[in-house]
Amino acid sequence: MDANYLSKALSLLERETPLKLRDCGTYCHSICCKGGSLDKTVFLFPDEKELFFEQNYKFLHTKANFSYDALVCDGICDRKYRPLGCRVFPLFPLATKIGDTVKISVVFDPRAKRICPLSNNMNNISKSFIKAVKRAGEYLILDKKQQEYLLSLSDELREYANLSYKLGISS
Numbered sequence: 762m763d764a765n766y767l768s769k770a771l772s773l774l775e776r777e778t779p780l781k782l783r784d785c786g787t788y789c790h791s792i793c794c795k796g797g798s799l800d801k802t803v804f805l806f807p808d809e810k811e812l813f814f815e816q817n818y819k820f821l822h823t824k825a826n827f828s829y830d831a832l833v834c835d836g837i838c839d840r841k842y843r844p845l846g847c848r849v850f851p852l853f854p855l856a857t858k859i860g861d862t863v864k865i866s867v868v869f870d871p872r873a874k875r876i877c878p879l880s881n882n883m884n885n886i887s888k889s890f891i892k893a894v895k896r897a898g899e900y901l902i903l904d905k906k907q908q909e910y911l912l913s914l915s916d917e918l919r920e921y922a923n924l925s926y927k928l929g930i931s932s
Protein backbone atom coordinates (compact mmCIF):
# COMPACT_ATOMS: atom_id res chain seq x y z
CA MET A 762 0.00 0.00 0.00
CA ASP A 763 1.39 3.40 -0.97
CA ALA A 764 -0.27 5.82 1.39
CA ASN A 765 2.35 8.57 1.00
CA TYR A 766 0.08 11.08 -0.67
CA LEU A 767 -2.75 10.29 1.72
CA SER A 768 -0.39 10.62 4.71
CA LYS A 769 0.86 13.94 3.39
CA ALA A 770 -2.71 15.20 2.97
CA LEU A 771 -3.56 14.04 6.50
CA SER A 772 -0.52 15.72 8.00
CA LEU A 773 -1.21 19.01 6.22
CA LEU A 774 -4.48 19.17 8.12
CA GLU A 775 -3.32 17.85 11.46
CA ARG A 776 -3.14 21.27 13.07
CA GLU A 777 -5.06 23.50 10.66
CA THR A 778 -8.63 24.22 11.67
CA PRO A 779 -11.46 26.28 10.11
CA LEU A 780 -10.94 29.16 12.52
CA LYS A 781 -7.52 30.48 13.40
CA LEU A 782 -7.98 31.48 17.00
CA ARG A 783 -11.01 29.61 18.19
CA ASP A 784 -12.42 26.11 18.28
CA CYS A 785 -15.30 26.39 15.79
CA GLY A 786 -17.17 23.70 17.77
CA THR A 787 -17.98 26.39 20.34
CA TYR A 788 -20.33 27.96 17.75
CA CYS A 789 -22.44 24.88 17.21
CA HIS A 790 -21.72 22.51 20.12
CA SER A 791 -19.60 20.52 17.67
CA ILE A 792 -22.66 19.40 15.75
CA CYS A 793 -20.62 17.73 13.01
CA CYS A 794 -19.12 15.42 15.63
CA LYS A 795 -22.32 14.22 17.25
CA GLY A 796 -22.41 10.89 15.44
CA GLY A 797 -25.37 8.58 15.24
CA SER A 798 -27.39 9.05 12.07
CA LEU A 799 -26.58 8.20 8.47
CA ASP A 800 -25.98 11.90 7.87
CA LYS A 801 -23.01 11.65 10.21
CA THR A 802 -21.09 9.17 8.13
CA VAL A 803 -17.67 10.26 7.00
CA PHE A 804 -16.33 9.07 3.66
CA LEU A 805 -12.93 7.44 3.86
CA PHE A 806 -10.33 7.83 1.15
CA PRO A 807 -8.68 4.79 -0.47
CA ASP A 808 -6.25 3.13 1.98
CA GLU A 809 -7.50 5.26 4.84
CA LYS A 810 -9.37 2.44 6.53
CA GLU A 811 -6.32 0.20 6.34
CA LEU A 812 -4.04 2.99 7.48
CA PHE A 813 -6.15 3.54 10.58
CA PHE A 814 -6.96 -0.10 11.24
CA GLU A 815 -3.29 -1.04 11.03
CA GLN A 816 -2.75 1.19 14.01
CA ASN A 817 -5.75 -0.15 15.91
CA TYR A 818 -7.70 3.06 15.98
CA LYS A 819 -10.68 1.58 17.76
CA PHE A 820 -13.05 4.45 17.11
CA LEU A 821 -13.50 3.48 13.48
CA HIS A 822 -16.52 1.47 12.43
CA THR A 823 -17.00 1.25 8.73
CA LYS A 824 -20.14 0.71 6.77
CA ALA A 825 -19.95 -1.58 3.78
CA ASN A 826 -23.11 -0.73 1.88
CA PHE A 827 -21.81 2.50 0.38
CA SER A 828 -19.90 2.71 -2.88
CA TYR A 829 -16.97 3.77 -0.71
CA ASP A 830 -15.75 3.00 2.79
CA ALA A 831 -17.49 5.18 5.29
CA LEU A 832 -16.89 5.75 8.95
CA VAL A 833 -19.99 5.74 11.09
CA CYS A 834 -18.98 8.15 13.78
CA ASP A 835 -19.79 7.50 17.44
CA GLY A 836 -19.13 11.13 18.24
CA ILE A 837 -15.84 10.45 19.98
CA CYS A 838 -12.40 10.06 18.50
CA ASP A 839 -8.80 10.72 19.16
CA ARG A 840 -8.49 14.00 17.32
CA LYS A 841 -4.97 13.21 16.24
CA TYR A 842 -6.27 10.31 14.17
CA ARG A 843 -9.44 11.74 12.68
CA PRO A 844 -10.07 10.93 9.03
CA LEU A 845 -9.31 13.32 6.17
CA GLY A 846 -13.02 13.90 5.53
CA CYS A 847 -13.28 15.34 9.06
CA ARG A 848 -10.09 17.35 8.70
CA VAL A 849 -11.27 19.23 5.60
CA PHE A 850 -14.86 19.81 6.81
CA PRO A 851 -16.74 22.12 6.21
CA LEU A 852 -14.69 22.52 3.02
CA PHE A 853 -13.93 20.07 0.28
CA PRO A 854 -11.16 19.92 -2.35
CA LEU A 855 -13.40 19.59 -5.39
CA ALA A 856 -11.63 17.93 -8.32
CA THR A 857 -12.46 18.81 -11.93
CA LYS A 858 -10.97 17.10 -14.96
CA ILE A 859 -10.32 19.35 -17.95
CA GLY A 860 -8.68 17.37 -20.75
CA ASP A 861 -5.70 15.62 -19.16
CA THR A 862 -5.50 18.07 -16.29
CA VAL A 863 -7.19 17.76 -12.91
CA LYS A 864 -7.79 20.97 -11.05
CA ILE A 865 -8.64 21.41 -7.37
CA SER A 866 -11.00 24.13 -6.20
CA VAL A 867 -11.82 24.60 -2.54
CA VAL A 868 -15.57 24.80 -1.97
CA PHE A 869 -17.93 24.31 0.94
CA ASP A 870 -18.96 20.70 1.25
CA PRO A 871 -22.62 20.95 0.18
CA ARG A 872 -23.60 18.77 3.15
CA ALA A 873 -22.14 21.40 5.48
CA LYS A 874 -24.76 23.90 4.36
CA ARG A 875 -27.35 22.19 6.49
CA ILE A 876 -25.40 22.06 9.71
CA CYS A 877 -22.32 24.27 9.78
CA PRO A 878 -22.74 27.92 10.85
CA LEU A 879 -19.53 28.84 9.02
CA SER A 880 -20.72 27.57 5.68
CA ASN A 881 -22.47 30.68 4.39
CA ASN A 882 -19.33 32.69 3.68
CA MET A 883 -15.78 31.66 2.73
CA ASN A 884 -14.53 34.81 4.50
CA ASN A 885 -15.46 33.05 7.76
CA ILE A 886 -12.75 30.51 7.16
CA SER A 887 -9.06 30.81 8.03
CA LYS A 888 -6.97 31.46 4.91
CA SER A 889 -4.34 28.96 5.97
CA PHE A 890 -7.03 26.29 6.41
CA ILE A 891 -8.31 26.96 2.87
CA LYS A 892 -4.76 26.72 1.56
CA ALA A 893 -4.13 23.46 3.44
CA VAL A 894 -7.33 21.91 2.01
CA LYS A 895 -6.23 22.91 -1.50
CA ARG A 896 -2.75 21.49 -1.04
CA ALA A 897 -4.18 18.28 0.42
CA GLY A 898 -6.31 17.88 -2.72
CA GLU A 899 -3.30 18.61 -4.91
CA TYR A 900 -1.31 15.89 -3.15
CA LEU A 901 -4.12 13.38 -3.50
CA ILE A 902 -4.41 13.83 -7.26
CA LEU A 903 -0.75 12.91 -7.67
CA ASP A 904 -1.81 9.34 -6.91
CA LYS A 905 -3.95 7.65 -9.58
CA LYS A 906 -6.21 5.78 -7.16
CA GLN A 907 -6.74 8.83 -4.94
CA GLN A 908 -7.34 11.01 -8.00
CA GLU A 909 -10.02 8.68 -9.37
CA TYR A 910 -11.71 8.56 -6.00
CA LEU A 911 -11.58 12.32 -5.53
CA LEU A 912 -13.03 12.88 -9.02
CA SER A 913 -15.84 10.43 -8.32
CA LEU A 914 -16.58 11.87 -4.87
CA SER A 915 -16.54 15.37 -6.38
CA ASP A 916 -19.18 14.24 -8.89
CA GLU A 917 -21.29 12.80 -6.07
CA LEU A 918 -21.08 16.07 -4.15
CA ARG A 919 -22.04 18.03 -7.28
CA GLU A 920 -25.09 15.80 -7.67
CA TYR A 921 -25.94 16.22 -3.99
CA ALA A 922 -25.63 20.02 -4.29
CA ASN A 923 -27.76 20.01 -7.41
CA LEU A 924 -30.44 17.85 -5.82
CA SER A 925 -30.43 19.92 -2.62
CA TYR A 926 -30.80 23.07 -4.72
CA LYS A 927 -33.70 21.58 -6.63
CA LEU A 928 -35.36 20.51 -3.40
CA GLY A 929 -34.70 23.91 -1.86
CA ILE A 930 -32.70 22.55 1.06
CA SER A 931 -29.17 23.67 0.21
CA SER A 932 -29.01 26.53 2.64
Ligand code: SF4
Nearest residue numbers: 785786789791793877
Ligand atom coordinates in the same frame (compact mmCIF):
# COMPACT_ATOMS: atom_id res chain seq x y z
S1 SF4 B 1 -20.32 22.21 12.13
FE1 SF4 B 1 -18.86 23.72 11.34
S2 SF4 B 1 -18.57 25.17 13.04
FE2 SF4 B 1 -19.45 23.32 13.90
S3 SF4 B 1 -17.66 22.09 14.59
FE3 SF4 B 1 -18.23 21.40 12.50
S4 SF4 B 1 -16.90 22.61 11.14
FE4 SF4 B 1 -16.91 23.65 13.15
Ligand code: SF4
Nearest residue numbers: 794834836837838847
Ligand atom coordinates in the same frame (compact mmCIF):
# COMPACT_ATOMS: atom_id res chain seq x y z
S1 SF4 C 1 -14.42 10.96 13.62
FE1 SF4 C 1 -13.94 12.51 15.18
S2 SF4 C 1 -13.67 14.43 14.06
FE2 SF4 C 1 -14.77 13.00 12.72
S3 SF4 C 1 -16.97 13.41 13.01
FE3 SF4 C 1 -16.36 11.75 14.43
S4 SF4 C 1 -15.82 12.75 16.37
FE4 SF4 C 1 -15.81 14.32 14.74
